[in-house]
Amino acid sequence: MFVFINMPFYDWHIDQHPKVMNGVVRKISMSLFLNEDYEGGEFDLEIYKPESNPRYETFRLKKGDAIFFNSTTWHRVRPVTSGVRKSIVAWFTGPPYA
Numbered sequence: 001m002f003v004f005i006n007m008p009f010y011d012w013h014i015d016q017h018p019k020v021m022n023g024v025v026r027k028i029s030m031s032l033f034l035n036e037d038y039e040g041g042e043f044d045l046e047i048y049k050p051e052s053n054p055r056y057e058t059f060r061l062k063k064g065d066a067i068f069f070n071s072t073t074w075h076r077v078r079p080v081t082s083g084v085r086k087s088i089v090a091w092f093t094g095p096p097y098a
Contacts (some may be wrong), residue, residue, distance in 0.1 A: 014070040015091055024093040026071035031089050033061045038083030043067065046074040
């Protein structure tokens with residue numbers, strides 16, 4: 001599934017739903033960056049241990065670059081301060097984990 005996202009920000013969340021839907025779960029999430037002519041809108045991905053500070057890595061990728069990550073990983077998009085941030089997100093699904 002692909003979704004065009006045009007939001008000024010998106011707070012911390014995970015992409016995997018708490019329930020199995022149609023026999024599958026979201027396993028891998030992807031965000032494709034479509035432009036660079038905006039300020040703010042950094043993509044934060046929580047990848048470090050809870051005792052780490054910060055617990056996340058910040059990404060500001062170039063137009064045409066994509067980031068893939070486990071759909072159970074916490075992530076956010078910081079507020080856009082100027083311009084419009086454009087991206088396409090996709091989720092790759094499969095049977096629930098055993």
